[in-house]
Amino acid sequence: MDVPVASAIKNSYELLPRQMKVVARWSLDHPTEVALLSMREQARRAGVPPATLTRFAKRLGFDGFNELKEMFADSIRERPKSFAGRAEELTARREAEGDGALIGDIIKALGGHLSELAQPSAIKALAGAADLMVESRHIFCIGLRSSFPAAHLMHYVGSLLGSPTILIDGIGGTANDALRIVTPRDALLAVTVAPYSRYTMQVAEFAVSRGVKLIGLTDSELSPITKISEIVIRVPTEMPSLVHTMTPAFAAVECLVGLIAAKRGSRALEALAANEAHLTSFDTYVLETRRMREL
Template sequence: MDKGPLHDALIAGFEALSPQLQAAARYVVDNPRDVALLSMREQARRAELQPATMTRLAKHLGYDGYDAIRTLYKDAMRDRLAGFAGKAGAQAQHQKLLGDGALAAEILASMREQIAHLAAPHALPRLAAAATHLAQARTVYCLGLRASHPVAWHLHYILSLSGGKSVLLDGIAGTGADPIAQAEKDDALLVVSIMPYTRTSIEIAEYARSQGVPVIAVTDSEVSPLALMADASVLVQTDSPSFFHSLVPAFAVAEVLGALIAGHGGERTLAALKRSDAWLDAVQAHLPASTVRTGS
């Protein structure tokens, strides 16, 4: 949620507020998702204010209390997540106005900005911390459900090629999560989930956490259910001009983590990759380079 429902009103009336109310208003303007998801006391703590200040801001705006503002923001978030069909309708109108090429350019520009965000100075330490946790784990359990599944599978595949012991939590007959029962404190759970968060992913992460298994999250907000419980988290942006949220940044994270973890393995990784190459050659998994046309 880029802008909350009170964004414009708070900006318009900002100068008339007392310094403390200005600080509260600034928090609400800058953190609309937090307003929807966090308790009033937690919001006040993050804003370095007393909870009573948040209540005073609500009453200044004509509400009985701050819970009314939280409800307003929750409803706005729920409307934003009204489903793919509703978003598709908005996209269709936008696409009709702009044309296919222009909409494609918008989507690609959005992806470019999201990748650039991952390379920002404040984001790189998160990637490094997640890679360190995973590289030190005896076994990495990879979990991603619904749209997040291919991201988790991609990292699992990279780790498998490079000799890392990786278990993908995916299986038939409802047994997909069963291997996590064998996880211990020197293992790690890598879980991918973005809003709207998949219930089962959160429940499996909570179970792992309760057993002392480190949880490494790829998610979309500091206040997502995963980020709040994770030992390390990498945050990705997902908004898109498309009706479907963007998974490009999450795939980029999987590739970066795979490379960094492999780098931690040193000679062991090199030996594993040689074995992988030998196996792929033995079963002729790929077309020989000599048969591939390079164009004229």
């Protein structure tokens, strides 16, 4: 987020009272909503009293919340036109009834979240992460609960491309065993979203203490993983439904493996060909897979 006050919010976060921390996270994760919605509606969505928003703004040195809101509005107006239609604006939608309306809201939300991965800051983070992975001796991957599928996808597809991936999944209570071989030549992709896995943080902190390059795939600039990550890839998770989405995390991983494939070039093609030959020897699929001819 490019709002000028973002740094002040992040720097003061740890010293804020509990409810103000909620407002801080809301402000950084929903800049468009801060700019467009009323204070009362923002308080409702953030789950705090409206007065907390006023106290939060004054804590940052503003006369009131409207002054803070105007700063967010200025930042929104300065966005490149190519991003003007991002579905963050779904937060200003009218509440609708019926299955079709709910499905439409969900699809719009997903479209907005995915479009954020095309912003310059996200592209820079994804490209930097891919560079680290290509240069690493091993690529460790971890993600628990809803974050596990994204971590597994990185491990599975990365291995098809010939990347030396290791999934920290803990089968039989052996999760920690994989960490015995970590060195500064390795990278770790840690996928974690609120409420944030304690074990994922423990693994990340251990890896960083051994010099491993940490790539945090997470949902907020105030996620605990960001403090120790060399590169942070932010993936929004909020949805107009009861559960959060991991679709942007999947998309981010697919971007990473696409970049890795392109960077590995002929080595990736050779690895894919070897994998196809192996699967064919076991007659794995009903239909013959189409061989990738170029990257």
